[in-house]
Amino acid sequence: MPDLIFHHYHNSPFSEKIRTIFGYKKLPWKSVLIPAIMPKPNLTALTGGYRKTPVLQIGADIYCDTALIANVLERIAPTPGLYPPEIAGMARTLAQWADSTLFWTVIPYIFSQPAAIQSILGGATPEQMKAFAADRAGFRGNAPRMSAGEATGSLLEYLRRLDGMLADGKQYLLGAQPCIADFSVYHCLWFVQKAKEVASIIDRAPHVQAWLGRMAAIGHHSHDAMPGEQALEIARSSSPAAIDAPFVDTFGIALGEQVTIAPTDYGLDPVEGELVMAAENELAVRRTDPQAGTVVVHFPRIGFQLKKI
Missing domain, CATH: 1.20.1050.10 (Glutathione S-transferase Yfyf (Class Pi); Chain A, domain 2)
Structure with missing residues (x-):
């Protein structure tokens, strides 16, 4: 399996959520430290403008929002489960x-x-x-x-x-x-x-x-540092994974259309690309960047809006 490359910074609370899930599932991961504030050139080359922290990279697939990242980690390592x-x-x-x-x-x-x-x-x-x-x-x-x-x-x-x-x-x-x-x-x-x-x-x-002590004791499991430039090279030299999910159309927008996807609450920067996935709980666009190459950027449905360009 390709490396789980995690773009985060130490004091990010949402990053701590996923770091602890890595620990719970005993998943090794690569740590790419990013700035806490803009600009974040290496990260935005991968995401196309999405700037919330953290982001999970698996080859040329980029996963945004911890709700979706947790789902992805559950698919990779179903035991112990997050969703009994x-x-x-x-x-x-x-x-x-x-x-x-x-x-x-x-x-x-x-x-x-x-x-x-x-x-x-x-x-x-x-x-x-x-x-x-x-x-x-x-x-x-x-x-x-x-x-x-x-x-x-x-x-x-x-x-x-x-x-x-x-x-x-x-x-x-x-x-x-x-x-x-x-x-x-x-x-x-x-x-x-x-x-x-x-x-x-x-x-x-x-x-x-007392519960906080039990949660902290889970730890973050094993991880190694990775430079952001290496993560970009991995994206450039990889191909996005094949998408095998039923198309669920709630927007009247077909696969292959040019769209934007953006959060609805904060960090509202839109990501533009070709719609390649609209599943029950996940959206994704394909985009090409001079530094990152061709990547697919994934988002959860809840908390994000899809618009046709």
């Missing part, structure tokens, strides 16, 4: 809530505190902090905005609810083993823990605190 059949619908729904509502509660909670920002950015200079703020201002798109007070009150309530789910000796949110919901909730609260100045809020949820 008896709770799959609930697990996916809870994961989607965490990746959206919980995440956009955690962000204003942390970033309303200047000292916490310094922890997250690793002692950045004033110029670096200014550049980060400018980058994220344009990145937010349609994401909700909450005041510090709203975020704090909401996070406390969510912690109470999660703590109740883990009461009575329960090891994980929906059962005896972790599922996709655990990894999605985990990355949000891992980010709170990274901001030491505001992390004490988790002390109010002792069951959550």
Whole structure:
């Protein structure tokens, strides 16, 4: 099997979600570190403009959004599973809530505190902090905005609810083993823990605190560093995998049409290409780049919009 090439940066919470899934499934991976802010020339050569972190590369196939990346890793290594059949619908729904509502509660909670920002950015200079703020201002798109007070009150309530789910000796949110919901909730609260100045809020949820320790103990499994230029060369010298998925037309757009695909919440940069896949839960376009060659860029259906050019 080709290498699992993971484009990420250390303090990215969504990247921590997938790094921990690598650990859970014992999947070795290659680590390509990318900048936290634009420009990201090597990454955008692969994605065609999509700028959210992380991105998974397998040869000339580029997978965007952690919901889709988790599905891909499940296909590659079905055991241990992220979606036990008896709770799959609930697990996916809870994961989607965490990746959206919980995440956009955690962000204003942390970033309303200047000292916490310094922890997250690793002692950045004033110029670096200014550049980060400018980058994220344009990145937010349609994401909700909450005041510090709203975020704090909401996070406390969510912690109470999660703590109740883990009461009575329960090891994980929906059962005896972790599922996709655990990894999605985990990355949000891992980010709170990274901001030491505001992390004490988790002390109010002792069951959550113990669960965070169990999730952290999973680790990231074995991984080696890979330069971004090498990842581009692998894409150039590879061919996209054959697509074998039923066509599900909900847009009135045929395969082979030129389209754009873009997120609907934040990081709204569209990716343009030839539509080569419209499956039940996945969309993909083929595009050619001078550096990356011909690649197929994949997206989940939920959270993305498809438009004909």
